Amino acid sequence: MRLEHVGRRHGLRGPWVLREVSLDLPAAALVRVVGTNGTGKSTLLRLLAGVDAPTEGRVTGRPARTAYVPERFPVALPFTALDYLVHLGRVQGLGRAAARARAGEWLERFGAAEHAGAGLAELSKGTSQKVAVAQALLADPALLVLDEAWTGLDTGARTALDTAVRERLAAGATVVFVDHDPRRLEGEAAVVYGVEGGRVRETARVRAGAGGRLPAGPESAESAVPAVGFPPGGAGTVAPGGAGTVAAGGELREARRGPGAGVGGGLASGAGPGHAVASSAPGTVGAGASAxxxxxxxxxxxxxxxxxxxxxxxxxxxxxxxxxxxxxxxxxxxxxxxxxxxxxxxxxxxxxxxx
The missing domain is CATH 3.30.70 (Alpha-Beta Plaits)
Known part of the structure; x- marks a missing residue:
């Protein structure tokens, strides 16, 4: 999957959140995205998942089956937890029986089986997050994008998600994630991208045949952008077969692929303007006064x-x-x-x- 000179702004004259992003997303690899608060990490993840279309540039090579866990969960939807998962499983191409079986399996794995019949609005924040993560794993996505997906999960569910990520990697999928905890899947990422000042750069990559991760390019490890931020979890958006995007509200919308432009009919993110925030040494967030x-x-x-x-x-x-x-x-x-x-x-x- 490739991003070529991709930029994203909100509105015709809104500020640029990201600009001139060019990267080759590795296949069958764990990719971490880091950066200070408000720099555009979530915007980058939405572009990768196909939820946002680029304002400029193009995205090519996105896998047909892509799943995404964004920031917010649609608690007002008139579904039980199980029915919601079955609905999204059907949208992702599963038959009803298969969708119901997979939904039950993932609820069980995340310790939420007893809440299968509860309405979404009745769920606690932690249980809602378990449902949000479960929907993204129903149909074995080839690209799994996780935006603070561990936030709100209990210890058992966090461990289950770690295991699920490793299972997707073993199956040949690419997993891209943001998490506030620098210890999350520590040492397992093949590539680390840092987001800073509206730009994205590769800060570390595993050297072939070596056990360690090396800084990319001329920058040293001291210039790597620290991973911070605790956005709330949410229900996911899935681009099944490139045919459509399922909004967090459960509504199926038409999505047309322009020439290499990613999902062109996806939902507008509703995100506000981004803030360029400088970064210095690890553990220090050098934010500007406006942030x-x-x-x-x-x-x-x-x-x-x-x-x-x-x-x-x-x-x-x-x-x-x-x-x-x-x-x-x-x-x-x-x-x-x-x-x-x-x-x-x-x-x-x-x-x-x-x-």
Whole structure:
């Protein structure tokens, strides 16, 4: 799969989120995408999955069966968990019996079988995420794109997803992922792409015949972009056979392939403007002053941890959540402190936009 001089902007005169992206996505490989908050990682993943069409440039060679776990889950849909999975399985080309069987298997693997008959709106955040991940694995995709898919999962489900990723790789699929935890599948990625300032560059690649990963090009490992960010999970979008895109809301839309332009009829992402955020050494997010990160979190009755990094502004949110706003340079520290305090992250975005 190849991206050639690809750019993406929102609106006719909106700011460019990504520009001049040219890369060859390796086949049958694990690919990690890293970058500071708001740099366009999710936009890159949507372009790879075919959910967004490029504003300029072209995408060629996307596998016929592509599955995607994006940021948001459609809890308002009038489906039970099982019916939703069966619906998406049918869209992906499975027969009804096969779709039902595979849906049951994946719910069981992720520890959510007891919720098969529950309505989507009744599910907890963690169980919703299990359904979101399960839908992407139903039909053995050749390209699996995971945008913070582990966020919200319990330990058993995270382990099950790690195993599922390795199974897809063993079957010859390519898996592209973003995750806030630098230890996620550590040492297993064949290629690491860093997103910074609207550009994408290869920061590391496994050298053939060697056990280690080497920095790509003239940059050293010290210039690699750190992996941060906790967007919430969501139900997936699948491009079965290149024929259509299933929206997160379950609606089948026509998708036409222009000459090498990827899925041209996919849903608009609705993402807000991107922010160019500089990066320095690993573990440091050198965000510009304009990059203010908004985090929506809840503590299940627990008080906010004391001494939070970045001295975030706080405000009450909906349904008992707390909205914290912090400079991008301290956002990864703040997220880590919240998680260490057993707080749940519902949403991560930038002021006026979405990561």
């Amino acid at each position: 203010r990160i908004v985090i929506v979190a809840s503590g299940g009755g627990r008080a906010l941890p004391g001494g939070l990094p970045g001295d975030p502004a706080t405000a009450p949110g909906a349904d008992g959540t707390t909205v914290l706003t912090v400079d991008g340079a301290r956002s990864d520290e703040l997220l880590g402190a919240l998680l260490a305090g057993a707080w749940h992250i519902h949403h991560l975005g930038t002021e006026g936009g979405r990561v």
